[in-house]
Amino acid sequence: MASELDSLIQNQVSEANSVRIFEQYVRPALAEFFGVTLFVCVGCLAVTQSGSASAPGSVPFSGVSIALAHGLAIALLVCALGDVSGAHLNPAVTLGVLLAGGISIPKAVIYFISQLIGSMTGAALARGILPASVYELIGGGAHNLGSFAKDSVTPGQGVLCEMVLTMVLVMTVLLTAVDPITKTTLAPLAIGFAVTVDILAGILITGASMNPARSFGPAVAIAYHDSDIWNYHYVYWRLAKMPADLSVALIGTLVCLGVQRERRGPARGGRDSTQPQHPHPQSWSKRINTQVFVTGYFSKLLRCVTRLEAVVSLVCDKFFVRGGRAETFS
Secondary structure (H helix, E strand, C coil): CHHHHHHHHHHHHHHHHHHHHHHHHHHHHHHHHHHHHHHHHHHHHHHHHHCCCCCCCCCCCCHHHHHHHHHHHHHHHHHHHHHHHCCCCCHHHHHHHHHCCCCCHHHHHHHHHHHHHHHHHHHHHHHHHCCHHHHHHCHHHCCCCCCCCCCCCCHHHHHHHHHHHHHHHHHHHHHHHHCCCCCCCCHHHHHHHHHHHHHHHHCCCCCCCCCHHHHHHHHHHHCCCCHHHHCCHHHHCCCCHHHHHHHHHHHHHHHCCCCCCCCCCCCCCCCCCCCCCCCCHHHHHHHHHHHHHHHHHHHHHHHHHHHHHHHHHHHHHHHHEECCEECCCC
């Protein structure tokens, strides 16, 4: 009787663990995979509406349709998948959330893998949907440095552009959807606006990726027709995202992360309810000390990474860009 009871308890425990693993890891990973798949596919298809596909070699180009397609798509996906996985749909966002303490390292790694696989799947869907001539004309919807202003954008400029655009996006995500103090129900709309604004600002410089997954999948798909797509692909990966995420984490630490503020409510005992209440001054002091330490740590780390980024960009400009024209070494 005791052995049967033990086996029953073990079965229940194993089932509970299986459900927990599915809910904590498998289900969010699937949500990230399908979300990135749809986002990349829609993004690649939207490039055909820019005017370049219908008029090869012509000047007219409208980044508004591309920006709106990406912004609206991301807003809808955040609404649909936000409660499942947080709807990161972007390795840079996942990294920012990780630095802010909103996700564990194992889960972040699973998100990275799911996002990259989804990126390649979405690009493959776009390649299967579009006619071959249109697909090659738009470059598979892939990002490339100075796509619409060739030979005028250096790798250093591209890295700086991506860093600023990614900072805007990650800050919006952290402060509207992650932080419990500043989060709002309008987060999907705010994130969609951030993506739209960033694309309008940077589409002629780097294509306004902000998302390594959005750049990776289409590059893999178009590489068969255009092997030069990898020449400047490092701009969308290497350290371009790290300074942005570190700076956003630093801003979040200074503004609100780790600070527990109480919502306004009816006054109790004649106390002014509009003033912040700190029931434990000693714990508040410890919290402030921790915040100062984290702020100093992120500040030093950000300076080191930024200096390293400047050195790498200088080397790339010197050896890969000569006379205003890009050169590659075979």
